Amino acid sequence: MEGIRVRFAPSPTGPLHxxxxxxxxxxxxxxxxxxxxxxxxxxxxxxxRSSPESERNIMRDLKWLGMDWDEGVDVGGSYGPYRQTERxxxxxxxxxxxxxxxxxxxxxxxxxxxxxxxxxxLSRGEMPRYSGKCRHLSPAEVDxxxxxxxxxxxxxxxxxxxQVLVMDEVRGRVEFESDGIGDFVIVKSDGNPTYNYACVIDxxxxxxxxxxxxxxxxxxxxxxxxxxxxxxxxxxxxxxxxLILAEDRSKMSKRKGDTSVEQYRExxxxxxxxxxxxxxxxxxxxxxxxxxxxxxxxxxxxxERVSRSPAVFNIDKLRWLNGHYIKNSPLxxxxxxxxxxxxxxxxxxxxxxxxxxxxxxxxxxxxREYLTCxxxxxxHVAVFFQDEVEFEEEGLxxxxxxxxxxxxxxxxxxxxxxxPELTPTGVRRMLQDLRKDLQLGGRKVFMPxxxxxxxxxxxxxxxxxIAILGRERVEYRxxxxxxxxxxxx
Numbered sequence: 156m157e158g159i160r161v162r163f164a165p166s167p168t169g170p171l172h173x174x175x176x177x178x179x180x181x182x183x184x185x186x187x188x189x190x191x192x193x194x195x196x197x198x199x200x201x202x203x204r205s206s207p208e209s210e211r212n213i214m215r216d217l218k219w220l221g222m223d224w225d226e227g228v229d230v231g232g233s234y235g236p237y238r239q240t241e242r243x244x245x246x247x248x249x250x251x252x253x254x255x256x257x258x259x260x261x262x263x264x265x266x267x268x269x270x271x272x273x274x275x276x277l278s279r280g281e282m283p284r285y286s287g288k289c290r291h292l293s294p295a296e297v298d299x300x301x302x303x304x305x306x307x308x309x310x311x312x313x314x315x316x317x318q319v320l321v322m323d324e325v326r327g328r329v330e331f332e333s334d335g336i337g338d339f340v341i342v343k344s345d346g347n348p349t350y351n352y353a354c355v356i357d358x359x360x361x362x363x364x365x366x367x368x369x370x371x372x373x374x375x376x377x378x379x380x381x382x383x384x385x386x387x388x389x390x391x392x393x394x395x396x397x398l399i400l401a402e403d404r405s406k407m408s409k410r411k412g413d414t415s416v417e418q419y420r421e422x423x424x425x426x427x428x429x430x431x432x433x434x435x436x437x438x439x440x441x442x443x444x445x446x447x448x449x450x451x452x453x454x455x456x457x458x459e460r461v462s463r464s465p466a467v468f469n470i471d472k473l474r475w476l477n478g479h480y481i482k483n484s485p486l487x488x489x490x491x492x493x494x495x496x497x498x499x500x501x502x503x504x505x506x507x508x509x510x511x512x513x514x515x516x517x518x519x520x521x522x523r524e525y526l527t528c529x530x531x532x533x534x535h536v537a538v539f540f541q542d543e544v545e546f547e548e549e550g551l552x553x554x555x556x557x558x559x560x561x562x563x564x565x566x567x568x569x570x571x572x573x574x575p576e577l578t579p580t581g582v583r584r585m586l587q588d589l590r591k592d593l594q595l596g597g598r599k600v601f602m603p604x605x606x607x608x609x610x611x612x613x614x615x616x617x618x619x620x621i622a623i624l625g626r627e628r629v630e631y632r633x634x635x636x637x638x639x640x641x642x643x644x
Contacts, residue, residue, distance in 0.1 A: 159191035159364045163217075163224075164354065166198045167210035170415035173468070174369060174399050174407070175213075176220060177433045181396060182367045183222045184434070184456035194361055195227030197238045198354065200347045216416040220426050221449055226361075234361040239353050246348045249356055249386065250309060250341065258385045259341060261297050261307035262289040284337025285310065309342040311352075311382065319377040324365070324394035324458045331377035339378050351375050355382045358391055367394045367458075394458050397437045398465045407468060419473075423496065423529025425484065428477040436466035446479060474527035481526050489523055490516045493532050500533040502540045514623070517579075521619040535615075539623055544610040544636055551606050552640040559595060560603045560642060564633055566593055567604065571626055583618035607636045 163179040165171070171179075186193040195214070199205040214229060226232025236242055253259035262285075264272075273283040290312065292300075301307065317333040341352035348356075358366060373395045383390040401407045407414055413422070419429055427449065434452050435445065438461050447455075481489055490512070497503045497515070507515055522535040538544075546552060554560075570585050571577065590600045601617055608620060608629065621629055637643070 156185075156189040157191070159186065159189050160194065160362055161186045161191065161365050161367060162194040162196050162358070162361065162363050164196040164198050164357070165213050166201055166204075167206060167213060168201055168204035169209055170417045171213045171216040173414055173416060173419075173433070176216070176416050176429075177399065177436055178368055178396065179217055179222060180220070180430060180433050181438070181456070181461070182365075183224075184453055185365065185367065185458065186225075187453045188456055191364075192226060193222075193224040194232070194234070194363065195224040195229075195237065196357060196361070197228050198350065200239045200350075200353060202240075202345075202347065212417065216420065219420055220416065220430055239348070239357065242353070242357065243347070245360070246342070246353055246356055250348075253311070253341070253385065254309070256385075257312065259309050259311050260290060260338075261292065261301075262310045262338075262340070263292075263300050263305045263307045264288055282335060284335070285339070287338060290338060306344040308340045308344045310338040311341045311378070311385070313338050313378075313381060317381075319380050321373075321376050321380060321393060323373070323376075324367075324392055325397075325461050326373070326395055326463055329373070329376075333377070333381065336377060336381075341382075351378050352382065355379050355386070355388075359383070359386070359388045363391050365392045365394060367396065370395045370398050394461070396461055397463060399436055400465045400467050402467060402469060404465070404467065421530075423492065423526075423531070424473070424477050425480045425492075428473065428480045431480075432473045432476050435472075436468065437462050446476070478524075478527045481523050481529065486516055486520055486523075489529070490519045493519050493529050496530055496532050497536070502533070502536060517619070517623045521615040521623060538609045538611075538614055538620070542628060542631055542635075544608070544632055546606075546610045546636075546639070547612075551610065551612060554603055554606050554612075555637060555640040555642050557599070557603065559593075559599055560637075562593065563589075563595070563600055563603055564607070564637065567633075568630070571621075571629065577622045577625060579616075579619045579622045582622045586618055586621075608632050610636065 161182040163175075163182050165175055165179075183193050185191070195217070197210050199210070210228065217224075224230065226234060226237065228237045231237075250259065254261075264285075268288075269285075272286050272288075276283045276286075289307075289310070297307070313333050313336050315334060319331040319333055319336075321329045321331070323329050339351065340349050342348050357363075376393055376395075380390050399407055413419060416429070420426075430449060430452070431445075431447050434447065434456070438456065440447070440455055440460070494503070494507065494515070503511070503515075518536055518539050519532070521539075522532060525535055526532060566589050570589050574581055574585050586601070590597060593600060602612060605614065605617055605620075606612060608617075608624070614620070624632070
């Protein structure tokens, strides 16, 4: 498979769907493993819905995921142009050829007529397909209708009684009967080619060797194979990867969760976590390992290990993977990525100074083990930014009223005064010594301290909290919360 050529060809009509990203990834992995070429093509012939902004956003999200391409709309290449709207002349040449050879014909049926045909076929229990009404129009009839101002579509003349065989790299041998296809439109009445038609011409001229795409395109494949045969071309190898289903095994939809890469990026999922997760949706590695860096995926990926069964989008697994990468990424990177969420929540007002960066990094280090996405950081950092601590539950005040608490507080103040620098490591050692000196169990010492400093019985590690708050803020909180609890501290 050395030197293979694959393509990802989205329609720029909206954000990059998570299923499209998985398709792009599988193409990219195969191209990179076998030192082939990855082509990015824009199928933008839906003029009403396509936009340059969507095209830019799709490329942005592909790059965010770490994918690159050797040829495409932004980098050019020897097989361009790479937008379908810039290739209309090429399509027209082949359309005229098919018309001249009698392999295509003009169709003047209106949308209303086609809908009526469809309803009648369904009422008879038949699979809807074009009736062939315009199949035998004479040249004179065509000229007459065009002279009257009717704008025809152009249909491909599907040969009757032919078996269409697709040898799919994932699904194996798949057979279709041409009689069940019906003559399909290759050029719409507005002059723009349909997907089935344009992609065949593009894939041939761009020398695409493997077409890897979603299972929903399998039904298009026999029509495309017939076009390849009519034009005298050899089809590429096809590989139709399984659908991605929601956790209830229904079709993914916005109603059931986020469906675009952009949404996951904005919530603070890391690109390597999303890539790792997408790779495991329909592909299985040889071993039990689930954590993969991109280059490891490249070295292991193959179509032979792509499943025919639908893949289920398990959001808990994505969160787990993302949490793993957050915990194991460089602290400086995670801090930088966390800043926009802290700004938006009002915890910080401006871009941090160098000293503030160092303090923020300590905050992030203290809470990142609790995060499954970076947007969650705002749920965990209030304790570091707000000194007006309030008790989560009224009953927590009772802990501060235990008889040993004044002794614990006094010991902490003395220990802090004797500790030159409050670093997490130094504070951990200080707290261990404090407990030994007091000859009390950990719960008797640390729980009152935690509640006095946070108003809660859970949160970041106590030694990290004290080190980050510093002496003055610790002292302020102790005094305030003990007073609120009616305790002499």
